[in-house]
Amino acid sequence: MKLKEDLNPVLLLLFQVTVWLYSVLAFLPSYLFSSVSESDAGLGSEQERAQRLKARSVTGRPAGPYRAMGATKRLVSSLHPGVDTLDKVFEDASRRFPDRDCLGTREVVMEEDERQSNGKVFKKVILGQYRWLSYTETHKTAARFGSGLAALGQRAHNNIAIFCETRAEWVIAAQACFMQNFPLVTLYSTLGGPAITHGLNETEVSHIITSRELLETRLKFILLEVPRLQHIIVVDDTPTKWPGYPRGISVHNMATVQELGTMPENVSRGRKQPMPSDIAVIMYTSGSTGVPKGVMISHSNIIAGITGMAERIPNLGENDTYIGYLPLAHVLELSAELVCVAHGCRIGYSSPQTLADQSTKIKKGSKGDTSVLQPTLMAAVPVRHTYSTVHVGLLSQTQTKISTADSLELSLSLALLSQDPKPFCDFISMKQIGFHVILQYSVPHSGSLFLSLCVHTHTHGHVWDYSTGRVGGPLVCSEIKLKDWVEGGYHSTDTPNPQGEILIGGPNVTMGYYKDEAKNQDFFVDDNGQRWFCTGDIGEVHPDGCLKIIDRKKDLVKLQAGEYVSLGKVEAMLKNCPLIDNICAYANSEEMYVIGFVVPNQKHLLSLAEQYHIQGSWEELCNNTAMEEVVLQVLTEAALSAQLERFEIPRKIRLSPDPWTPETGLVTDAFKLKRQQLKSKYQDDIERMYGGK
Template identity: 55%
Template sequence: MGVQAAYALQSVLLFPIHLLIWLYSILSFLPWYYITGAGQKKALSKRIKARSTSGNAEGPYRSVDHFDSLAREDFPGKDTLDKLFEHAVQRFGQARCLGTRDVLSEETEIQPTGKLFKRLILGEYKWLSYNEVDTLVNQFGSGLAALGQQPKSTIAIFCETRAEWMITAQACFRRNFPLVTFYATLGEEAIAFGLNETGVTHLVTSVELLETKLKNVLPQIPKLKHVIYVDTKKISAEGYPAGLSIHSMQAVQELGMLPENMRKPIVKPQPSDLAMVMYTSGSTGRPKGVMIIHSNLIAGMSGQCERIPGLGPNDIYIAYLPLAHVLEMTAEISCITYGCRIGYSSPQTLSDQSSKIKKGSKGDCSVLRPTLMAAVPEIMDRINKNVMSKVQEMGFIQKTLFTLGYKYKLEQIKRGFDAPLCNALLFQKVKKLLGGRIRMMLSGGAPLSSATQRFMNVCFCCPVGQGYGLTETCGAGTITEVADISTGRVGAPLICCEIRLRDWVEGGYTSKDQPNPRGEILIGGPNITVGYYRNENNDQDFFVDHNGQRWFCTGDVGEIYPDGCLQIVDRKKDLVKLQAGEYVSLGKVESALKNCSLVDNICAYANSDQNYVISFVVPNQKRLTQLAKQRGIVGTWEDICTHPEMEREVLKEITIVAANIKLQRFEIPLKVHLSPEPWTPETGLVTDAFKLKRKELKNHYLDHIERMYGGK
C-alpha cells in the first residue's frame, strides 16, 4: 500500500511538469523549427551521400560531393607537409599555435589500499605563436642535421603527446627526414624490432620513456647513435651503452642556432617521398611499419577536413590521444593548417575529475575550453558513467527533472530537432565538464555505441562525427556528416577515397545480400599508403586496379545503406581493436596461453566496444580434476568446469603465464569460461587442421560472452 501511495504521489507531482513540457513543445515548435533551420538539417540528414560509380551493388562508392574525381589537396600547390606548415605560418604568424600547462606543484596521496597516487596542480596555458613554432622547427631541424641526420634517412620518435612531438615532426617534414613512430603499448621487444628494422641512428623520446621502456633494450639496437630527450631536466649518461650520445632537445636547438649549421642548405621533400613509417600491431604479434608518403597524408587530410564545417582560427583543439596514432596526428596537422590553436593534455588531466588532477583544481578542459575534440569510445563511455553517477546522487526533484529533460531532448534529436530550453536549464553544467564550448566531437579507433553517441548529443549539445579509417589509409575512409542524425554507422566515403565491397562467401557476406549489400571493405584512392616496411604481405593487403588506383583490403566487413553510408558489421582478421584503440592479436594471445598447464585449448575473444579480452578454455581434465580435489570440490566433470572457483584458478594461472611471457596488460584475458567438451572437427568449432573457427565459437558461446561482458 505504501509503494502504491508513493507512486500515486509521484504521478500527481509530475503531472504539472508533463503539462508544461507539452505546452512548451506546442508553442515553441514552429519558431524553433524555422530559426534553427531544422527542416534543412533533416533534408541534409536524409540526402544521398554517396553513389556507386559503376551502378553495381559492390561499388565502388564515391561521395556525391566529389563524384567526378577524388580530392588530393586542400590548397593548390601545397603538396607536401612542409609546404602546408609554411603556408600556415605565412597566414597566421602571430596567432597562438601550440599551448602547454606548467606543473605548479605535485603531491603524493596515499590511498586506503596503500597505493601512491600523484596529484598535480597545473597553471594556465602558455602559448607558442606560429612564428615561434617555426623558429623552433628551424633550429631543431638544423641541430639534427648537425648531429649527422641525413635527408631520406629515417629518424624515430617515441614520446607522449606534447608540443615537442609536433615540433619534431615538422622539423623532420621540412628537411625530408622520414619519421618512424611507435606508440607506448607496443612493448619493449616490438619497439626494438622496429628501430632495428628501419635502421635509425637518431631517436627522440622523453626522460620517462627512456628510463622505463627503452633503457633495457638499447644494447639490442646497435645502429642507434643519438638519443634526444625533450624534457628540460638533465639525466645521467651512466648505464647506457658505450658509443650512444644522449642530448637534451634544448642542446640540439642551440647546436642548430650556430651560424655554420643554420647556413647549410635544406633538402626539401617531394610529394612521392616517404614522410613517415608508422608502426602498428601485426596479426602475428610482430609490428608492421606502414610507409606513408607526403601525398598520402595531404589527400587523407583533405577528405577529413571537408567533414568538419567552419574549421578555422576560431577553433581550439584539445590534444591528448597518442600522436603515434594516425587519427591524432592527422587531426593536429589539419588544425595547424587551418589556423586552430592546439592545447596539449593527457587522459589523466583532461577534466576536473581526472585521476592526476588535485581535488579542487582545474583540469585541462576547464582551462582551455576547446571547441573541437577527438575521442575514442572508452573516453566517452567514461564521461557518460561519471555524469550518470552524479545524477544518481541528486535529490528526487533534480533527478526527475534531469531524466525528463534527457528523455524529451533525446526524442527531439531522434526527429532531427533540438531542445534549446533544456540546453540552457539542464545541460549547461554538464557541458562545462569539457569546457562548455565543444561544437563537434570526432570519434574513432573503435565502434561507438548508439547509446553513448546519443548521450553526447544530448548532454554536450554537439554532433558526434563517427569515423572509420586505418593507418594504411592515413586514417581516412568515412566520417558521418554533422547533419546525419542516425547512429551505429560510420558515414559515407570521404571525398579523397572510394569504397568497394568484396564478397566474403565463407563468412556469408555478399553484394547480393538483402536489404543491403555486404562484404569485405576495400578502400581506394590517393590516401592509400605504399605498403609495409620490408614486409612480404604487401601483395595480399594492397593492390593497384586497371586504372592505376591503389587499394587496401581492410579485413573488416561492412554494409552499405541506400544513402551511401557504411556500417561495420564484422571482421575477417583475428586482430581486434579494443575500445581504447589498443590492438590485440588474438592468435598471439592464444599461442602464448597454451603454455598454461591447466589449458588444453583456448580461444581469446574481444568485442571492439569493450576494453578487455575474455577467453574460452578447454581445460586439461587431469590437472583440473586434481586441483578440484585439493580444493574440496566434487562432482561430474561438467560440475567442476562450471564451478566459479575453478574459473578463478584457471584465470590465476593464465595471468601468471601471461606476465612471464610479457603480454601487455590489455592482452591478458580478464574473464574465462571453461568448456567441459573438447573442440573437434566433429563439433564444428575447429577445422580439420584444428584451427579455431572464430565465428562458430562466438555463436556457440554467445550467452557466456554476454555474461563475461556484464550483459547477463
C-alpha cells in the same frame, strides 16, 4: 535518505519542464533562422540531412566501390592548391595566421605527493594557465631545430626517430623533420624495451628525439643494443649536461640544437624539400602479435587523409580550440592536429591524467585542462575510461543542481531525442559544454546516449547522424568496396545489406609496411593505378550508405582499451590444457575483455566436478555456473603458465556439452573453427557474458 528519494522525481519533473519550455521558446527562432539559411544552401532540415545518403555505389553494384556523396566524380587529395607536402601545410598556415595562437602548454604551478588511505602515493599537480606560441613563432622554432639537426649530421631521406609524449615539442620536432625531408620514425611512449630496440634498429636511425623522463626510465637501458645511435635530443630544457652515457652517444637539449640552427653557416645550409611521394612518417604499431610493424606514410597520404577529415568538420576555423592528449605517434592524433594547423586553430596540450577536474593527477579543488582550455574540438578512441572521463566532465558542467547523474542522463537523453532540430542539444553542447566535434578512430563506440547526443555524434564521420554502432561512410579522399568471403559466408549479394571484406582505396592508402614484403600482400594496385588495402574486417553497407563492421576475417581483434588480441594464439595456448578438448576465443571490439566457448574433456571435467562436490549429468554440469567458474579458474592458471597477457585471458566462458564436428557446421572438414557460426550458436551466451547487453 527518504527525503532525497522523494525529491528526485520532483527535480526530474522540473528538469523535464525546463527542457520542454526552453525547447519550445528556442524552437521557432531556431527553426526560422535555420530554415532560411539551409534552404538558401540547399541543405534541407536537420532531419532530412540525417536521412540523406552518406555514400553510394559508383557502379551501381552492391560490391561497390562506394564513395561519399558529393565525391562520386573524383576522390579529393589536397586541401589547398600547391599545398602538397606537410612542410607546406605549416608554411601556408603561418603565412595566413601569423599572430594567432598555435601551440599551448600549461605551466606547472606545484607538484606534490599525496598519500592515500591504503598507503599508496600518487603525484598530484596544480597547473596554471596555458602559455602559447604563435604560428610564426612555431614555424621559426621548427625551422631552427631542423637546421640544427642537419648540423648534427642528420641527412635528407635518412630516418630519424621520435620517442616522446604528446606535447608541443613533438609537433615542433615533426615539422622540423618535414621541412628537411627527414622521414620521421614514430614510437609509442608506452612501448617496451624490445619493441623500441626493434624499431630503432630496423630503421637504422642515428638520431632520436625524446623526453628526459623517457630517456632516464626507458631509453638509456637499451642504448647498447642500438649500435647506430649517435645523437639523443632531449626536448626538456634541463639539465644542460648529460654525463654517464655510452661512448659515441651525445645527448643534447632541444634548445641547444635550435641555437646551433641559428648559426649563419647552418641557416644557409641548403635543405632538400620533400616531394609528395616521399616518406613523411614510418609509424610503428604497438606490436601486440609480435614485433612492431612500421607503416610507411607519404606526404601525399597524410595530405589526402586530412583533406577528407577536414570535410567532415563543419565550420572549422581559427576560432576553434583543439585539445591534444592522445599519442601523436598514432595517425589519428597526428592527422587531427595537422587539420587544425591547416585551418588556423589553436592546439592546447593535455594528458589522460589531467584532462578533467576529476582526472587522477589533478589535485582536488584545482582545474583540469578541459576546464581551463575550453576546447571545441577533440579526438577520441573508443576506450571506456577515456569516454568516462569526458562523460563525467560533461555531466559535471550540466549537472549543477541535480544530484542524480543517471537520472539526468536519462532525462536529458530522452529530451534530446524528442527535439527536432534539437535546440536544447545545441544549447547544451555549444554553450554549456563547449565541445562540438569529437573525431573518433578505429571501432564504433557503444557509448552513452548522453555523450553521443551532446557532441552531435560526429564520431561516426557524418554530421547530423545520431546513430551509434556504425562507422559511417568513406571520406571524400577514399572509397570502399566489399569483397566476397566465401569461407565466412559473406557475399556482396547478401540481402537486405551487402556484406564482405572491406577494401579501402584512394590517395590516403599508405605505402605499405617497412621492410616487410610478406605483410605487404595486404596492399594491391588496380588497373587504374589506385592503391587498395585489404582490411580483414567484414562489413555491411546499410541503405543510407553507412558502413557497419560485423566481423573480422583475421583472428585479430582490438579491445575497447586498445589492446590487440590474437584469438588463434589464445586458442593454441589453451588447447594444451588437459581439461580442454576445443575452445573458441571470442572478443567484441566494443568490450574490454575476451570470453570463450569451451568443449571440455569429459574425463577431466567429471573428475573436477567430483573434487568440488558438484553433481549432475554431463549436460547439467556443462550448464552449471559453479562448474563454469571452476573450469575458468583452471583455464586462467593454464593461461598464466603459458605467459598469456592478462587481457588475452578469457574472463568468462560457456561450456558446451556437445563436441564441434563438421556435421554440426561449427568447424570445417579440417576442423578449423567457423567463427561466425559459433558466434550465432552462442549469441545468447555472448550477451550474458558481456553483461546482458
